[in-house]
Amino acid sequence: MARAGRLIAPHGHDSLDKTDAALESSSRGLRVLAVSFAVLMVTAAVQAVIVVRSGSVALLGDTLHNVADALTAVPLAIAFSVGRRAATRRFTYGYGRAEDLAGIVIVLIIAATAGLAGYEAVNRLVDPRDISAVGWVAAAGVVGFLGNEWVARYRIKVGREIGSAALVADGLHARTDGFTSLAVLLGAGGSALGFPLADPIVGLLITVAICFVLRDAAREIYHRLMDAVDPGLVDQAEAVLRTVGGVRRVGSVRLRWIGHALHAEVEILVGHDLTLLQAHALAVEAEHRLIHEMPRLRAATVHTDPYDPSGADHHAPLNSHRIT
Structure with missing residues (x-):
């Protein structure tokens, strides 16, 4: 993949x-x-x-x-x-x-x-x-x-x-x-x-x-x-991720409360021609922005996907395993 x-x-x-x-x-x-x-x-x-x-x-x-x-x-x-x-x-x-x-x-x-x-x-x-x-x-x-x-x-x-x-x-x-x-x-x-x-x-x-x-x-x-959160928090996280230079698009954003702390799992789409180090740097910056701009957020896991203009599905091998 x-x-x-x-x-x-x-x-x-x-x-x-x-x-x-x-x-x-x-x-x-x-x-x-x-x-x-x-x-x-x-x-x-x-x-x-x-x-x-x-x-x-x-x-x-x-x-x-x-x-x-x-x-x-x-x-x-x-x-x-x-x-x-x-x-x-x-x-x-x-x-x-x-x-x-x-x-x-x-x-x-x-x-x-x-x-x-x-x-x-x-x-x-x-x-x-x-x-x-x-x-x-x-x-x-x-x-x-x-x-x-x-x-x-x-x-x-x-x-x-x-x-x-x-x-x-x-x-x-x-x-x-x-x-x-x-x-x-x-x-x-x-x-x-x-x-x-x-x-x-x-x-x-x-x-x-x-x-x-x-x-x-x-x-x-x-x-x-049931891991429900205020939809406004999801909107806020998406807005923060869009401010990160190099993020082409924001994918899924999942938030959950664990006690009185918020945890996030997010996907961002970045240029498909970036090196691993460049993509990693974008993930670091995305996590940095989320932690600093969402006060109750304690930790974030950032997953990067390539933004490919050709429209190729880079997750095809996983499609049959995903619950829709």
Whole structure:
């Protein structure tokens, strides 16, 4: 097969820089998870005390949700730690996929939370009871909102800075939890006005909100497991490759997330009369541009094909082996 060959262009100082950046981003992620875990557990503890005193199932649902949100930090922290391990001959891409496994655990935790909160709310609808300490219940709802909103901002900010979609999604989850905490105020207000069913009704509404979060989280994890990426990233990679002098055409571009790092496999068409060294130099430049202009990209494999004006198919021997 007439071709310049499969050219994997290692880029020495960038590889080292990217590895250091990856370790630092994992360390920052671990710090965020530790701090947010502490904040949410304190928030949930304050709410739990008031749940025992008041008997509010709306507040119980919100408390359980906050506990679940805090617990999602545990599998994520494990995943960040495992993801820092170096690649091996068995795990040749490293351990970044541990974040996706953590995502599955998070989805299961959210599902269990929805089921428990819904069960308690239905029980209270069947057997309605007045709640006490209405003022404290309302205060607990405000505490839940403030705790979740602080955690949401912290997770989203750092998640975007280090390129962790899992951390950003967890931050958005916390923000949703904050608004469900405010819903507790409605239940407390209804009970104060002599409508005891307001509390379990709000509890059911919180359960529905949790189910929406569950749907979004499950969809996000499904996309990651299926190697889905934002099409805009593919457009960006193609645009970068077109700026490389000597690239006649851009072929296929494949991107995948491995943890919070992006990896690329691309094909470029170069002049068919180039020497091997010249084609290799173009592959090096293409990888160099991709790594520098796509901040979340950690590694790229660049494959060069000859651009032949005669239209010859230099991959003909492989055609019968390709899946169409």
